[in-house]
């Protein structure tokens with residue numbers, strides 16, 4: 001298979017007539033998949049298999065059904081023993097008391113079927129690869145000032161995957177709503193290190209997740225340890241990120257003016273959001289205007305109750321205004337740079353460790369589809385081509401304007417396709433880690 005159309009399937013996994021070409025997806029990934037998926041953002045890969053991303057559906061995959069059945073069987077054995085003991089004791093409410101006492105034991109049985117040693121090993125393998133690649137890119141970088149390198153590598157080295165934490169029961173155990181698909185960074189107590197929390201749904205469906213798309217998520221999360229907002233907060237020096245990666249903020253924002261905020265692709269804090277924020281939090285932060293100057297790269301949130309949001313126009317509330325998106329944009333960008341190097345490595349060696357077979361040309365397209373579908377279906381802006389007033393930009397902006405602004409990512413994944421027929425002025429290229 002080479003340049004021909006991708007055998008895409010729509011949401012019902014029926015072959016779709018409108019042929020999605022590699023060129024179209026490289027041109028504008030989210031737009032292309034949204035056209036073919038008729039606005040749902042759901043699309044399968046070239047094997048006609050889905051990346052599961054619906055919490056309530058995670059348990060209906062063959063792996064999900066197997067995990068539920070196996071844990072039910074084992075839980076039945078435990079409950080059976082309890083029943084036997086209770087019948088002998090003749091205590092009133094014995095079973096209820098026993099059940100409560102054994103809740104954690106029963107939950108642990110369920111977890112053990114989801115967090116199998118094989119899955120944990122596989123995730124850790126992908127994680128370790130992304131982490132070492134990011135560290136080696138920082139170390140060999142010719143653009144990061146030498147004096148800041150140790151700070152960055154220390155942050156990245158301090159992250160490790162976390163497969164259980166009793167403080168987060170809704171992440172590691174299934175809930176009535178389903179299996180959480182979250183993969184997120186959590187600062188450990190004391191703030192010296194962080195953990196990458198992998199929730200039950202993400203683990204259960206790991207075999208159905210495109211490994212490169214998963215590595216992008218891992219890279220994104222690792223990069224949160226040094227995103228522009230994290231560095232503002234930590235160092236107390238506004239715009240410290242600029243010292244570490246000169247010119248990158250402006251490039252990622254993509255707008256005009258000294259700060260790149262005029263007509264930006266990635267939003268800045270608008271005057272309106274600053275006003276709204278300070279009006280809301282004046283009682284808690286009396287020197288609000290001064291305070292927000294110390295964190296210029298952090299998003300300013302104003303809590304709006306979900307019930308106040310009009311589902312037909314979710315991005316148009318009188319108190320919702322463009323907020324700084326760098327905290328999320330920068331990790332997307334760094335994640336794409338690291339991923340590009342990993343794919344390039346697999347291409348050169350002719351073997352994909354994560355797929356356990358040689359890398360095909362079509363795998364790169366599958367990766368871009370999986371990444372786009374993932375970013376498209378996230379709640380802020382499914383198939384929404386404009387940007388949104390939240391800290392996470394819309395799917396289209398995340399893929400086309402941020403991820404694809406890594407020249408190496410474009411080159412490795414799309415080759416000449418990305419540049420074909422495009423006027424020079426439309427190309428966005430930012431220089432990041434290297």
Ligand SMILES: [Zn+2]
Pocket residue numbers: 220224327328331
């Ligand atoms: Zn993030």
